[in-house]
Amino acid sequence: MVINNYQLAITRQATILDTLTRQSLKISIARFLLFGMLIISTWFYFSIKSNLLLVSSILILGIFIWLINIYSKKQWEIKVISKKIDLLKAEIVFLQSGNIENDNGSSFIDGDHPYSYDLDIFGSNSLFQHINRTVTFGGKENLALRLSKPL
Numbered sequence: 435m436v437i438n439n440y441q442l443a444i445t446r447q448a449t450i451l452d453t454l455t456r457q458s459l460k461i462s463i464a465r466f467l468l469f470g471m472l473i474i475s476t477w478f479y480f481s482i483k484s485n486l487l488l489v490s491s492i493l494i495l496g497i498f499i500w501l502i503n504i505y506s507k508k509q510w511e512i513k514v515i516s517k518k519i520d521l522l523k524a525e526i527v528f529l530q531s532g533n534i535e536n537d538n539g540s541s542f543i544d545g546d547h548p549y550s551y552d553l554d555i556f557g558s559n560s561l562f563q564h565i566n567r568t569v570t571f572g573g574k575e576n577l578a579l580r581l582s583k584p585l
Contacts, residue, residue: 436529437526437530440522440529443522444522444526447515447518447519447522451512451515451516451519454508454511454512454515455512458508458509458512461505461508462505464501465501465505468494468497469498471494472491472494472495472498475490479491517569521567521569524536534564536563536566536567539555539557539560539562539563539566539574539577542562542578542582543557555581556578561581562577562578562581
């Protein structure tokens with residue numbers, strides 16, 4: 435039942451990822467065409483010296499920059515959705531096999547700490563490895579800090 439929920443979530447996220455990828459491709463094509471238009475209108479401006487061509491070049495440049503901003507946001511969304519799919523797949527592997535593929539936090543082991551070494555907070559098959567679902571180094575570091583500091 436839980437695995438089915440994860441698989442359903444993967445399907446939903448894959449659909450969102452596919453939509454974002456298609457949108458990103460359309461934005462890329464639009465950017466390419468606008469860049470070509472910008473070059474042509476700028477060339478004509480310097481040939482003809484028409485203020486209308488200068489205004490159109492500036493307008494095209496503004497739209498081009500706006501599309502770059504939208505494209506960057508779409509790429510960020512694609513990365514986030516891809517990470518979600520990877521996490522969901524890792525959870526399914528864990529539920530099916532019991533193998534934990536997460537980082538075990540061994541880089542945070544401190545032999546001088548009063549309890550983190552003795553209680554298997556970090557390392558292979560540790561508490562950190564079982565509850566770690568972070569995808570950034572900052573998140574992993576924050577989790578390690580919270581586990582190693584007494585309340």
